[in-house]
Amino acid sequence: xxxxxxxxxxxxxxxxAAVEAVEDGAVVGLGxxxxxxxxxxxIGDRVADGLDVRGVPTSFAARELARECGIxxxxxxxxxxxxxxxxxxxxxxxxxxxxxxxxxAAHAREKVVDAFADRFLVVADPSKxxxxxxxxxxxxxxxxxxxxxxxxxxxxxxxxxxxxxxRKDGPVVTDNGNLVLDCEFGAIPNPESLATDLASLxxxxxxxxxxxxxxxxxxxxxxxxxVTEL
Numbered sequence: 070x071x072x073x074x075x076x077x078x079x080x081x082x083x084x085x086a087a088v089e090a091v092e093d094g095a096v097v098g099l100g101x102x103x104x105x106x107x108x109x110x111x112i113g114d115r116v117a118d119g120l121d122v123r124g125v126p127t128s129f130a131a132r133e134l135a136r137e138c139g140i141x142x143x144x145x146x147x148x149x150x151x152x153x154x155x156x157x158x159x160x161x162x163x164x165x166x167x168x169x170x171x172x173x174a175a176h177a178r179e180k181v182v183d184a185f186a187d188r189f190l191v192v193a194d195p196s197k198x199x200x201x202x203x204x205x206x207x208x209x210x211x212x213x214x215x216x217x218x219x220x221x222x223x224x225x226x227x228x229x230x231x232x233x234x235x236r237k238d239g240p241v242v243t244d245n246g247n248l249v250l251d252c253e254f255g256a257i258p259n260p261e262s263l264a265t266d267l268a269s270l271x272x273x274x275x276x277x278x279x280x281x282x283x284x285x286x287x288x289x290x291x292x293x294x295x296v297t298e299l
Contacts, residue, residue: 075104075194075289083192083289084108086296087155090190093121096148098182099135100156101128101175104192104289108155113138125151127182128175129244145182154186159277160204161197161286166299167260171207171277174232174243180275184282191286198288202257206267207232207277208250214272215248221270225263227254247274 084107091097091112099109109124109131116122116139124140125148126132135142145151156179158168168191170176183189208229210218219229229250232241241249257263260280267276288295 074196077107079194079289079291080104080192081107081289082294083194083287084155085111086289086294087190087192087287088112088115090188091115091120091122091153095152096123096125096143096150098151098154098156098186098189099124099126099131099140100154100179100183101131101173102157104157104194105131105155106134108192109134109140110138113140116140123148125182127156127179128173130173131175145185151182151186152188154183154189155192156183156189158191158193158197158279160199160202161191161193162199162202162260163286163297163299164200165202165260166281166283167202168279168283169202169204169206169277170279171209171249174207174209174241174249176207176277177209177243177245177275180279180282183279188284189282191283193286193288195288195290202260203255205251205253206257206263208252208267209243209245209247209274209276210250211272211274212248215250218270218272219250221273222250222252222267225254225266227252245274
């Protein structure tokens with residue numbers, strides 16, 4: 070899991086504060102990313118102290134870390150509800166109640182779990198907060214639809230770039246076996262409208278705009294945590 074932006078101390082504070090909301094007996098959605106990794110480890114520490122929880126991981130990486138930390142893991146279709154989901158974000162616009170996610174190419178599974186949760190907490194460092202979203206929006210696509218989805222993104226005023234793997238030749242392949250287009254739109258003043266447009270593109274499996282899904286954002290700072298209820 071990559072660490073980008075912010076400091077580990079800031080991320081750890083945000084994660085620890087969010088994990089305080091995990092109650093005994095809860096089913097917890099486990100997000101993917103560097104900040105969420107601190108949350109998974111913090112939950113693991115509480116499990117070691119006797120906390121009874123089950124975790125629903127959103128990626129192979131989250132599942133492996135949860136198991137390493139001693140958290141019992143289950144698939145989403147094995148539970149009737151997710152009480153709480155904790156996940157990170159690549160960028161957050163608090164006023165719009167909107168996030169961009171997908172830096173770890175797990176946004177399709179993350180969105181399913183986060184949307185299903187009774188309460189969804191975002192953990193972030195200050196570098197992720199913006200007045201208006203402007204981060205590239207990841208779009209998971211069927212491999213055979215890469216060019217047609219890219220053309221659709223262009224029609225919407227964006228520029229799509231196939232995400233390349235860093236340690237091997239070829240593209241990033243998601244846990245679902247699909248490809249990822251990183252789509253630059255510049256400033257996104259109306260994320261809800263863009264989310265609707267991206268969802269309508271044939272061959273687009275899921276996009277990284279999370280609009281109106283988060284219940285609270287925990288931002289770790291150098292000396293504490295700022296919590297914003299959405």
